[in-house]
Amino acid sequence: MTQQEKLDGLAELFEVESAALTPETSLESLAWDSMAMLSVIAFVNEKTGRRITGAQVKAFKTIGDILAVTE
Amino acid sequence: MASAGITEQVAIRGVASVVPEARIENSTFVGRFGGEGVEKFAKMTGVTARHVATANQTASDFACCAAERLLARLDWARDSIDALVFVSQTPDYTLPATACVLHHRLGIKTDCAAFDMNLGCSGFVYGLLVAGNLCRKNAFRRVLLCGGDTITKLVSPHDRSAAMLFGDGGFAVALEHDEAAPAWSWLFRTHGGGFREIIVPTGAFRHRQGDATPREFGDGIVRGDYDLAMNGTEVFNFTISEVPAAIRQQMQSTGQTVETTDLLVMHQANAFILKNIAKMTKFPMTKVPISMDRYGNTSVTSIPLTLCDTLSGQPDSVPLNLLLAGFGVGLSWGIVSLRLPPSVCLPITTCANGYVDEVNGGWHV
Numbered sequence: 464m465t466q467q468e469k470l471d472g473l474a475e476l477f478e479v480e481s482a483a484l485t486p487e488t489s490l491e492s493l494a495w496d497s498m499a500m501l502s503v504i505a506f507v508n509e510k511t512g513r514r515i516t517g518a519q520v521k522a523f524k525t526i527g528d529i530l531a532v533t534e
Numbered sequence: 535m536a537s538a539g540i541t542e543q544v545a546i547r548g549v550a551s552v553v554p555e556a557r558i559e560n561s562t563f564v565g566r567f568g569g570e571g572v573e574k575f576a577k578m579t580g581v582t583a584r585h586v587a588t589a590n591q592t593a594s595d596f597a598c599c600a601a602e603r604l605l606a607r608l609d610w611a612r613d614s615i616d617a618l619v620f621v622s623q624t625p626d627y628t629l630p631a632t633a634c635v636l637h638h639r640l641g642i643k644t645d646c647a648a649f650d651m652n653l654g655c656s657g658f659v660y661g662l663l664v665a666g667n668l669c670r671k672n673a674f675r676r677v678l679l680c681g682g683d684t685i686t687k688l689v690s691p692h693d694r695s696a697a698m699l700f701g702d703g704g705f706a707v708a709l710e711h712d713e714a715a716p717a718w719s720w721l722f723r724t725h726g727g728g729f730r731e732i733i734v735p736t737g738a739f740r741h742r743q744g745d746a747t748p749r750e751f752g753d754g755i756v757r758g759d760y761d762l763a764m765n766g767t768e769v770f771n772f773t774i775s776e777v778p779a780a781i782r783q784q785m786q787s788t789g790q791t792v793e794t795t796d797l798l799v800m801h802q803a804n805a806f807i808l809k810n811i812a813k814m815t816k817f818p819m820t821k822v823p824i825s826m827d828r829y830g831n832t833s834v835t836s837i838p839l840t841l842c843d844t845l846s847g848q849p850d851s852v853p854l855n856l857l858l859a860g861f862g863v864g865l866s867w868g869i870v871s872l873r874l875p876p877s878v879c880l881p882i883t884t885c886a887n888g889y890v891d892e893v894n895g896g897w898h899v
Contacts (some may be wrong), residue, residue: 496574497578497753497766498574498577498806500767501578501766501767501770504767504774505774505810508771508775509814514771516767516768517767517768520767
């Protein structure tokens with residue numbers, strides 16, 4: 464899966480245009496609430512089969528942090 | 535494999551579900567959690583209203599009402615019930631077993647086995663496993679599987695994650711030994727290491743007493759030691775990794791497909807979780823009924839309640855292929871595949887009364 468495909472997936476998750484997302488985009492500038500956090504857990508599980516913890520998700524600051532765990 | 539198998543020669547003759555008469559709209563929580571908080575909660579969990587027990591109602595009141603309706607509908611004599619199983623995490627008393635109280639209230643003969651099971655979200659499918667396997671030749675011919683919960687009584691009204699989620703209710707299922715009945719296939723799992731993820735830690739016997747004072751636990755969660763504590767993120771994590779895998783494994787072993795399955799009826803944990811499981815198992819939401827928008831998460835009652843909500847009123851006696859999936863507190867989960875004619879499901883009704891047990895007046899000799 465390419466980085467662009469991941470960004471497209473995250474754009475859909477955050478309900479923004481994918482052009483608006485870069486690895487530097489801060490999560491605080493998006494709707495980073497508990498539902499978004501759970502959506503990210505589901506996203507990572509779906510794309511990689513990996514299980515990430517709530518503590519890991521809460522520590523994410525940028526889109527790049529999410530991309531890093533899907534490498 | 536020991537934790538997967540089949541149950542044969544048992545038929546479900548009826549399913550009844552009953553909820554408290556009192557209905558609470560979650561919009562009444564705007565003052566406490568704010569308009570945006572209530573709206574976000576509804577978007578995520580799907581819950582907009584719930585039925586909530588009064589102070590003098592217990593889970594067995596709803597189960598009793600459901601059993602009465604079922605016995606009347608089936609015209610089953612009280613003397614024909616050979617066993618009564620009650621599944622609940624909110625029993626009437628620490629002891630005796632609530633099944634014994636129900637046995638008395640329903641006027642069932644002495645020649646009857648009665649006992650409780652303590653499970654919640656997975657309790658209905660576990661109840662089917664136990665009660666279904668009692669119905670065997672030369673064993674129990676007719677078994678009543680009852681259950682219910684009043685989780686609202688365990689939830690802090692200030693807990694933003696739980697105060698608007700749970701609803702109360704109870705159910706009864708009539709099971710009968712039938713040599714011609716199609717077999718049920720099942721799969722059961724437990725991750726006991728997750729016992730802390732959904733817990734009421736205080737008030738039983740490990741922690742007899744604690745501090746009831748509500749305190750802040752972060753993320754707007756304010757509760758005391760006697761209240762339900764739920765690690766929502768970890769429960770979500772567990773659910774989306776284990777439940778879809780179990781459903782896929784079950785379908786593989788039974789040979790059923792999304793096309794040949796009429797409905798995937800899941801424990802109504804949270805609509806967001808159900809949508810994720812449906813997506814991961816490739817079930818269209820048209821085959822995944824949701825009742826929690828109007829009833830909330832009713833614990834052990836959620837699967838029979840959803841069956842009654844979806845299937846009652848359909849006169850069809852042609853059996854549907856169902857996949858039932860219960861998962862949660864324990865952590866515990868189970869999947870049952872069975873065939874059920876919609877016509878056996880009764881419409882949901884409400885119950886306004888609580889049982890007067892004549893206990894608090896003093897000793898009974």
